[in-house]
Amino acid sequence: MADFILPGATAHGAVLATDLALISDNVGNINRIPYPTERTYHLTVPESTKNADHTSLGLVDWILPKPTGTSADYAAFQASLNAAPSGARYFAPQGIYTFTSIPGVPAPSEVHGAGKNPTTGTVFRMANGANLDAVLCDAGWLSLSGSPPAGAAVNYYDFVVDGNRTNQTSGAGHGLVTFGQGATIERIDARNTIGDGIRPSSGTQAGVAMTTSCNEIKVRWCTGFNCGGSAIHFAEFNTSAKLTDGFVNDCVINGNSNGDYGIRIDGAAGHVVSRNHVYAVKKSSYALYRFFGIRCTDNYGEGFGIHATPGTYCCFDLEAGGGLDGGMATISGNQAIGPITAPASGTILYGIAVQASSAVTEASCTITSNILRGRAGVGALSTAILIHNASSSSTFNVVEAHNVIDSAWDVPILIGLLTTVNLASTFNTGQARLVNTTFSATPTILPARVEAAGGLWTMTLTGNVTSMTMTAGRDGQRATFIFTQDATGSRTVAWPASFVNPAAPTSTANAVTAQTFVYVAAISKWVKT
């Protein structure tokens, strides 16, 4: 499809000859450039009028040198970047650039390529043995000492960054590194990197943390293939989180069983991660850490947790903490599928893991309308949903409902709570969640775990229960207790004092007794219904 730029409107709405002149070459032809495989609009000019200044249209176009595929590419490319006026909209022609050093793109600007197809588009490739920290980056990443200037973003569109990982022996080996506040990264294909493919970073190349915000970065319609670190990684270097409120949408990632993560966000405060596909990663498909206001919706993950080193890996891994108090997470409409190949022995797998992992006074999340498909017989313990409050001082409010968990998961729902999880869990399907508790004469019952088990708590009585402990539940929470006498029978149960009107279990051998209680917060009692 050819692109065709119409002139800017005049004050009276007419198209004047002077308007046409702004976008024409010197012989009166309207400038147009064909892009048979791309839909992106580019305002460009012929080589004869290269580097024309169309400031009356609010644009400055700057055509970068054509790629040669040789070691000459870097110097020519960087020199041309530096020669452009501020605010340039660079266009990199089709072909393969081979970089022996890292080009730094001045800000503010835009870099456009001829498409993200590796064979027909614009490709920026790390030269064999260059061992660079990145293929392409914002110039500030190379030189800043910790504070990006406001409004100095570089936007990137329509090209390939190729880390050429098989021909590197050292270096961080990232693809595209950027940090500009509000930057847009669209239709980029990142591939074959040792490190991350697309890496918004709040730290410089030297690892110095930015001191001003570089938030609202948008990554859209990108693809990642065979990236060793993460295909997309928002790398947070500042403990107070400067790389926040970003967007990762409509991206497709194939880790090719070489990448650790699909999409990783270190400071997931205010991010929107939606409508992405992630396939075949070694660790976790989606890793969203230090969540504060994360929306993780309508994503798909297929194949994770196959790292050679056994560990805990997830399709969706979300953790609140890092001083971001009051964290919120909406985890909805996602689909997860277990490992494609067998994980290392000792690996623990979670479909969705949501944790309050460090000191957060109160965190809240919803886990709803997700479909989780496990893989049977992988030899690793697999749990569909983990809700875990690992903080000694946190309250974790969770609604977990309307999720579908298939029979291939070993454990449907696992509730970990060092202190408090306020859980409402309803209307899940796909696998029974009855908890058959091993006999104890002095059981301690955690309401959230009863809730996660469909409101059921069961025990076969092989002896007398001499004391039971059950903490306060959610107001209105229902819990059904099912005691089964063993073949001996006549076992007894000493109910907690907080239970109103409990009955003794039927004493007949093998008899089953069920009683349901509702928690009434106003009187701090479990009342028999």
Next chain:
Amino acid sequence: MSNDDEVTDPAAVAAAMQRIADEKQVANELAHRRLDAADAGDTDTVAAVDVEIAECASRLAAAREAAGVSGLPVVGTHYPRMNEIPPDP
């Protein structure tokens, strides 16, 4: 007896399915024990439970195979095409 005969033997399948259910209950309790021990910083218990988990996982795999429900789902057959990303329309 062929493998097909084995997996279609209703009694054998039913028995294997019951073993799966039983082992899942064990896995459930082990997972909770491991998490609680990890929260408490009890690394010895975590290590001991990990051994039990590995044994349980092995038994589950065997039971699933006997029930004819083991094996890889038919997934992942399409994503290698990612290496040849087609042109944008």
